[in-house]
Amino acid sequence: MADQISVTKVSGKADLKAFVECAYALNADTPNWVPPLRADMFELLTPGKNPFHEHARMQLFLARRGGKVVGRISxxxxxxxLxxxxxxxxxxxxxxxGMMEAVDEATMAALIAAAEGWLREQGMTRVLAPISLSVWEEPGLLTKGQDHPPMVMMGHHKAEYQGWIEAQDYRLAKHLYTYDLNVANGFPPLIDRIVKSxxxxxxxxxxxxxxxxxxxDAEIAITILNDAWSKNWGFVPFTQTEKEYAKKKLKPLILxxxxxxxxxxxxxxxxxxxxPxxxxxxxxxxxxxxxxxxxKLLWWLRKPKQADFRVPLMGVAKKYQNTRLASQLAFMMIEYIRxxxxxxxxxxxxxxxxxxxxxQGMVAIAEAIDSKCNREYSIYEKPLV
Known part of the structure; x- marks a missing residue:
């Protein structure tokens, strides 16, 4: 039947291209969606280019209706x-x-069922999703903040996706927040006193x-990160190959x-x-x-003007966490960067x-500098029984 949904495994270059292009087609009219660079998407999904695949197994799926691609999932x-x-x-x-896109709820349900089926075949007993592809890339479903575009390396999803996913018996596992702040006028006097101290x-x-x-310096930062975040929910350590990959990819953003x-x-x-x-x-x-x-992009990155910034990563060595020194160091770095x-x-x-x-430490810091939660991402879980 013409309205029947068919979900198939991605196989070959044509399917991979269709998988990548699906996001552009289904989000063409999505307010505030930022089209990712296609070259980055192909690199993300290609073993040998993205070192995530050195320690991961992956299967991509496409949903079609009447021969037309109407959704995807990884x-x-x-x-x-593990x-x-x-x-x-x-x-x-x-x-x-993760990487789910769907034209309607029935398509999303079929895609999730296919992903769950593959995970069961691989011996998995639980799903934590969406994560696209690792926790270091774009974890979570945007469930608050569709009214403005995301900043660099943050995901953006249609508001309808929340209900469609939750209808498949997924329950909330964790919220991730981003905080928006005006940096032009400085921070409260208390922060100034902490910095001067x-x-x-x-x-x-x-x-x-x-x-x-x-x-x-990048090696220093990633080493601190692996130590500082090692007890965090969702943590997965960087491998040495991933360290080298991150250095290469992120260097142009280091102003x-x-x-x-x-x-x-x-x-x-x-x-x-x-x-930036x-x-x-x-x-x-x-x-x-x-x-x-x-x-155009490289020229702008030489010295951006009227550039807003995202603070994606920070960390304090475990031996100093939960101390006054940890928050003092954080406030000093934030103020100098500001x-x-x-x-x-x-x-x-x-x-x-x-x-x-x-x-609690980072939430307290965010509140102390008068920032406001502007985006919420939700990660869901479900037993595979």
């Missing part, structure tokens, strides 16, 4: 995630699906990430003065990154980087996140 199993403690969200038997402490040094020795490493007695113990929001340019590129958009973002790059707003809903 199902995947991260072997490193090794994490179950109480931290991942753990043995936990598979994932830290500046009087001879043990503390807060310095810029050095682009001339970028690989070394002078907006990325910091904090040292105590000469030991690096904390870091904070702030990236390239989505303001990407949104008009319609997913195409070549032949001319790559030059000054540079405003003074050099003309920033007026920034976004911090994502932040786990129960990360």
């Amino acid at each position: 199902a995947h199993i991260d072997e490193l995630a 090794q994490q403690p179950a109480e931290q969200g991942m753990g043995p038997g936990t598979g994932n699906w 830290g500046e009087r402490n001879a043990k503390i040094t807060v310095r810029n990430v050095n682009r001339d020795r970028f690989d070394e 002078t003065g907006t990325n910091m490493i904090a040292e105590v007695d000469g030991e690096p113990v904390a870091f904070m990154l702030a990236w 929001d390239i989505n303001r340019l990407v949104i008009d590129m319609k997913g195409k980087l070549f032949p001319f958009n790559v030059l 000054r540079e973002a405003v003074g050099t790059y003309g920033a007026t707003r920034a976004e911090v996140g994502w932040v786990l809903e129960d990360n």
